[in-house]
Amino acid sequence: MTYWLREIGGWLLVLLGLYFFAQAFDFLLRKRVFEAGPTVVIGFVIFRGGIHILKVAVAAQAARKLPLAVAEARRRPRTPTKQVGPTANKAVVPGPQNPARRRDPLGTGGRA
Incomplete structure (x- = not known):
């Protein structure tokens, strides 16, 4: 209520x-x-108060439903989670077994 x-x-x-x-x-x-200035301040304070009360109402409703959600999550x-740790050697995709030296297309001899 x-x-x-x-x-x-x-x-x-x-x-x-x-x-x-x-x-x-x-x-x-x-x-x-001069009359508009204080009226704007009063309106701002009342408007922000209403927004705050709405946020409190939503938070109270969420807090009321929390024990039900926790109980359902426990049921x-x-x-099962995936194991976290080092990768087994069999699962690793191997690269080239015999890496051949690449030919330098610019002919710089590996220098930049």
Whole structure:
């Protein structure tokens, strides 16, 4: 129940903050700059508070579901993992057995 109260309260504060922004915009349209400044600050604080309450509501819901997810993960069998370590010699693809010296196409004798 508290999740829904937080959710509804958060959305109400977000809407109230948007109302204050609209009120500040109306003040600016009527060239009342000094009244618009504090109204914007009030709207910003209320809007950010609503966003914060929404984040808390979602985090509380996730925390409430966490024990169920952990219990379900413990019930599932684990898939076997691949061994980590040095590669066995039989698994390595061999390179050329007798590396022949390459011919230098530029004729520099190996110098750059």
